Amino acid sequence: MKISLLPTLLFTLLISFVSISQNAVQDSVMLKKLYTTALTDGKAYDWLDYLSNEIGGRLSGSYEAELAVIYTEAELKELGLDKVWLQPVMVPKWTRGFKEYAYIESPTGDKTITNICALGGSVPTPNLGIKAEVVEVKGLEELAALGREKLEGKIVFYNRPMQPELIQTFEAYGGCVDQRYSGAAEAAKFGAVGVIVRSLSLRMDDFPHTGAMSYGDTPVNQRIPAAAISTNGAEYLSSLLKLQPNLLFYFKQNCKTFDDVQSYNVIGEITGSTKPNEYMVVGGHLDSWDLADGAHDDGAGCVQSMEVLRLFKKVGYRPNHTIRVVLFMNEENGLRGGKKYAEEAKRKNETHRFALESDAGGFTPRGFTFDTDAANFKKVQSWEGLFKPYLIHYFEKGYGGADIGPLKGNINVLAGLRPDSQRYFDYHHAANDTFDAVNKRELELGAATMASLVYLFDKYGTE
Amino acid sequence: MKISLLPTLLFTLLISFVSISQNAVQDSVMLKKLYTTALTDGKAYDWLDYLSNEIGGRLSGSYEAELAVIYTEAELKELGLDKVWLQPVMVPKWTRGFKEYAYIESPTGDKTITNICALGGSVPTPNLGIKAEVVEVKGLEELAALGREKLEGKIVFYNRPMQPELIQTFEAYGGCVDQRYSGAAEAAKFGAVGVIVRSLSLRMDDFPHTGAMSYGDTPVNQRIPAAAISTNGAEYLSSLLKLQPNLLFYFKQNCKTFDDVQSYNVIGEITGSTKPNEYMVVGGHLDSWDLADGAHDDGAGCVQSMEVLRLFKKVGYRPNHTIRVVLFMNEENGLRGGKKYAEEAKRKNETHRFALESDAGGFTPRGFTFDTDAANFKKVQSWEGLFKPYLIHYFEKGYGGADIGPLKGNINVLAGLRPDSQRYFDYHHAANDTFDAVNKRELELGAATMASLVYLFDKYGTE
Incomplete structure (x- = not known):
């Protein structure tokens, strides 16, 4: 027995070694094909051009969002997928209305116009706008410490x-977004009449950045309007407040919330050859904010997902x-599409075995984050070497x-695609999130990754 | 003996373990300080603003190059370094003169103006320009195969x-730059009268990209003018040539080579505390091409080196x-500064123990390449973990x-800093290499790295 086992064992080892190394070669050839095709014969950039420049901002419930549904459905059909369909979903409809208007008024009556934009979901100001003294705070805790006495009737x-010292800009965003999301609800509790939020950007410029907010359980008649001010505007207002603590801020915004409207997730699939009833999803969100074209957020993620x-x-795999590719509707102000799909x-x-989302901009891909267990994560780690030629190095939980x-x-x-994040918040939810801010190669590398x-x-397979 | 050795050995091991881990903690604290200071209290971006927007293109021998010498010397003095000085070096002086002019003339006489720029070091055209038929080739080999019969009197x-499928764009550049560098010298051998080179860029746009060329040992009276055409222009000309092989190309350029002039490397140093006579250098090149401000190439490398x-x-190290920081003069068309310094x-x-150069743009840093032996490279590899929090992952020979x-x-x-290379050649040597193409955080991350x-x-120390 001992004698006969050894050759068998060796043979088995040899076979498994050969099959492992054959697989490794096959995989490395396939990755090269995918990257080369994306970079030499890609379609993502053209799709993004159309979404950005022919359609534009695609806020849920808007005409443009519906055009985007029609366009991407048609393009997916063009690819000859096995099935393409629209999944109905009711979405919120909020409109900005006429452009916002704001100024700072000095105690002597001088007015300086400043750039603002309503936060998504905000109530409008009264028709004549709001003018009040301003109380600057660094966050919700400082607000609570000030209390009603200092805040009543104030903006x-x-x-x-x-925080610029955080290397991953999403962490810096996470550390500030409560001001935008809950700032109005919290300020209303203390009798404030409006809220102005510093734009969530690491760059000093004149673009106000919008984004979702929530009134939580604030009664409808106590809801106060909320707007973002550009980073330059915030610095200016702050420095002026040090000189003139009793200056006045005026703003007027004309936004409106309508009843929910019908919209759609756009879905296409290639039916599996051996496991047709087990699904893997790749997606981004088709809606965007309305201030620009949503080229990075998240036109990029949509066209990359289609490109997969x-x-x-194209390579015959x-x-x-x-x-499935899923272009989710209404990520920005409701997440209705994501919820409906699930x-x-x-x-x-x-x-469902696996889902991958791209919603962090069309920048050079660095890797992925994984929300999974140890066994699947170990599997991912065994693939790291395959990605090295493409400078993909970031595989984290x-x-x-x-x-x-x-x-x-x-x-x-x-799983989430993790592109380089340094420039993301320069464009996020602002008027400069346009097609020209996306580099063709960076976008294509993301799709191939x-x-x-x-x-x-x-x-x-997954574990 | 045996009994007494063991505790000593263990003690030694313990001490060395403690000292290794103390060092690791100390190093990780120091890196955090360097990155945080660069990102929250950096100076690189302001310096680059001045170099780009107050001085502009700094071609060797130009007034702007001399302004840049004066400015950076003053700024280094401002830092309170132990020594700051100018190292004299004679540099070539080539000027572009009036803007170039070119058009494509169809057989029926229709003219289409196209964007070109003279290559650096090119001779001018005759005063009235050159007009000739065009022979398109894919490189020097195809040129040689065509021979004098097909090329004489032609452009x-x-x-x-x-090649877009190469992930590292510098490789793609390396695979094409012979056309620009030696194209004119080779074509002159076969009696061609001029040379037009497709711009070395991976982006389709209207910017012609200049860059160094050499006539090699071509006698002065046989030198022919050479210009770059934009990628869009190249595609257009190529497609037109398929329809009208006998179309004419006209171009006129007004460049001129003068006698060498005096210039300087700008050098500053912090004197070493324990090894003052052993030098470590960090540098970039202060000169740039003249079409834009040389913000990425290589204003970025200069200000990052100064920032080191x-x-x-700032952190008290x-x-x-x-x-030493060395701002080299004349990298672009002569390398005189680098040669003089050595x-x-x-x-x-x-x-000299160690030198680090930054000349690949002010983009998100990914790592370094090292020209060194196994022992030093092994040392570098032992530091990789320290860089991981900053997403620096690329350490290659x-x-x-x-x-x-x-x-x-x-x-x-x-050593060479290796930033993300995807966008580098979009700007390289072209009119769009301006300050706004550089992202503040990306630049600062490079300096900290x-x-x-x-x-x-x-x-x-080095090995």
Whole structure:
């Protein structure tokens, strides 16, 4: 027995070694194909051009959002996928109305116009606008410490800047976004009449950055209007307040919330050859804010996700699992699309194995974060070498993404593409998030990186 | 003996373990200080603003180059370094003269104006310009294959594009730059009358990109003018040539070469505390091309190098070795500054241990390449973990840089900063290499990354 076992064992080892190394060669050839095709014969950039320059900002419930649904559905059909459809979802409809108007009024009556924009979901000001003294705070704690006596009848100016020393800019964003999201609800509790929030950007410029806010359980008649002011504007206002603490701030905004309207997630799929009833999803969100074209946020993620399926067709890769591209509607101010997709997946008892989201801009990809268990993460780590030629080096545990988040608990792996984040908040939710801010190669590298990860999870499966 | 040795051995091990981990903590604290200071209290961006917007393009021998010498010398003095001086070096002086003019003339006489720029070092056209038929080639080999019969009296159009599928764009550049550098000398051998070269850029746009060329040993009276055409222009000309092979190309350029003029490398140093006679250099090149402000190439490298010494002063780090910042003159069209610095170092018998160059743009840093031996490279690899929090992951053997290259053979380690390269050639040597193309954080991260490597080599020495 001893004698006969050894050759068998060696043979088995040899076979498994050969098959491992064959796989490694095959995978490295496939990744090269995916990257080369994306960089030499890609479609993502043209799609983004159309979404940005022919359609533009795609706020949920807007005409442009519906045009984007029609356009991307048609483009997915053009790819010859096995199935393309629209998944109905009711979404909020909030409009900005006429452009906002604001000025700082000195005690002697001099007025300096300043750039603001209403936060998404804000109530309008009264028709004649609001004029009041300003109380600057660095955040919600300082607000609470001041109390009603200091805040009643005032405009609260939240001015805690993002921390530039944090290398990952999303961390700096996370450390400030409470001012934008809950600032109005909290200030209303103390009788403030309006809220001005420093834009969540690390760059000093004149663009106000909008974004979602919530009134929480503030009664409708106590809701106060909230706007963002540019970083330059915030610095200016702050320095002026030191000289003239009793200056006045005036702003007028004309936003309006309508009843929910019908919209759609846009979905396409390549049916799996061996596991057609097991799903892998790649997606971004089709809606954007209205101030610009949403080229980085999240036109980029949409066209990269579409490109993943196009690349598979183009290089002739037939996946084992059913691979779906999902362009989610209403990530920005409601997440209705993400919730609806997960709800329907559950209702239909669809087995979801893997979902990948791209919603951090079309910048040079650096890697991924994974919301998964140790076994799947170990699997990912075994692939790191394959990505090295493409300078993809960042594989960490972490957040998948907002739109795929609702799948959690019913899926093995959630993953988020992590592009270089240094410039992201320069454009995020502001009027300069336009097509020219996206570099073609960086966008394409992101798409190829996503396709590579989907390919590997499709080929080897999840744990 | 046996009994008494064991505790000693264990004690020694313990001590060395404690000292290693103390060092690791100390180093990680120092890197954090360097990055935080660069990102919250940096000076690099302001310096670059001045170099770009107050001085502008700094071609060797120009008034602007001399202004840049005066400005950076003054700024280095302002830092309170131990020594700041100018190192004289004679440099070439070539001027573009009046803007170039070019058009494509169809067989029916229709003229289409196209964007060109003279290559650096080119002779002018005759006063009335040159008009001739065009022969398109994909490179020097195809040129040689065509021979004198097909080329005599013609304008040669080099149109081999950079390969988009190469992930590292410098490789794609390296694969095409022979057309620009030697294209005219080679075409002249076959009696061509002029040369038009496709711009070395991966982006399709209307900017012609200049850059150095050489006539080699072509006799003066046989030298032919050479210009770059934008990528869009090249595509257009190529497509037109397919329809109208006998179209004519006209161009006129007014460049001129003068006698060499006096210029300077700008040098500053912090004298080493324990090894004042051993030198470590950090540098970039102060000259640039004339079409724009040389913000990425290489204003960024200069201000980052200056920032390294400023950061050391700011965080209170007193180096062991003498640390020099060298702003080299004339990298672009002569490398005289780099050669002169190495020559003087040799003449004075200065012991150089380490040199780091930044000349690949002010983009997000990814790591370094090292021109060194196994022992020093191993040392570098032991530091990789320290850089991980800053997303610096690329540590490879490779090229140091053009300006520090002449030190080779008399130095232990040459290193080059490797920023993300995807956008570099969009701006390289073209009119859009301006201040607004540089992101403040990306620039600052590069400076901190450089400072961190210099700190580690200073602290632990080279092998």
